[in-house]
Amino acid sequence: MSLVKLTIKGISYSQTQNGAYALILNEVDGDRKLPIVIGAFEAQSIAIALEKEIKPPRPLTHDLFKNFADRFDIIVKQVIIHKLVDGVFYSSIICERDKIEEIIDARTSDAIALALRFNAPIFTYKNILDKAGIYLKGNTLDSDIQNVDNDGVLSSPEHYELSEKTTSKDIYFGKSIEELYELLNEAVQNEDYEKAAKIRDEISKKES
Known part of the structure; x- marks a missing residue:
């Protein structure tokens, strides 16, 4: 299966559901977007990693992991969103230490928060993007996302606006x-x- 590289388009929030955020990933060589529902803490952590000027007075959990990894010479090489089951995305973090590669299972929101801190690329498989990818019309996102606690897609249509507009x-x-x-x-x-x-x-x- 071929891998498709993704970048982060932005983080948006639901006007009708408190605490519901959508992380919008963008296909690098295409127009499709991959919306993933994430929690408020993970949304803040990703937003901070994107906003280079904002420096928390104390390290967040993902910053702590980065500091820990740096201390023990662990490198995050890439993140792969490798599976979509019942609306839930599953991801793997590809790490390396002493030239030995390890694959670690992770929630997609945590994996992306770490990828940003390590400047690691984010990928998914083409069949996942074919299944869950959408096209944005204007600046609104009408997606079918299921209201779940884990990373997933919403089941009833919700209106999201991209972060730069909100x-x-x-x-x-x-x-x-x-x-x-x-x-x-x-x-x-x-x-x-x-x-x-x-x-x-x-x-x-x-x-x-």
């Missing part, structure tokens, strides 16, 4: 760059990383 709130629009940086530092110190990501987006808009 992270900047009107309350930050009139703030100056200096005020936004103060709010950003405050949010990071309070470990409110979702708020910090939204402020960071507004700063990026003003600085561009």
Whole structure:
């Protein structure tokens, strides 16, 4: 089976389901998107890894794993989303230590959070993308995702907007760059990383 490389398009949230986030993966050499439902903690961890300017005052669980792996010379080479069963995605982390390769089973959200920290590529098999891949129309995602605790796809249609359209709130629009940086530092110190990501987006808009 042929592998398809994926990149992260963004993280979106459900307007109707509290705590439901969708990680949107993008086919590198195509137009299909792979939406995967993840928990709030994993969504924050992935968002922090994407936002290079946000540095948590204490290491998150995935940061701790990265520090542990660095200390013992463990390298994450790649992540493969290798199976889709009953709407749940299964992933493997391909690691290497002392030139010995190991394959470790992981939840897809955890595997991707680690892949970002190791700058490791993310892949899936073509048959999985054929089965679960979708095409986005405009900036909305209407997907069939099943409301489960593990990584999966939603069963009833939910409306998601891509993160770049939803992270900047009107309350930050009139703030100056200096005020936004103060709010950003405050949010990071309070470990409110979702708020910090939204402020960071507004700063990026003003600085561009």
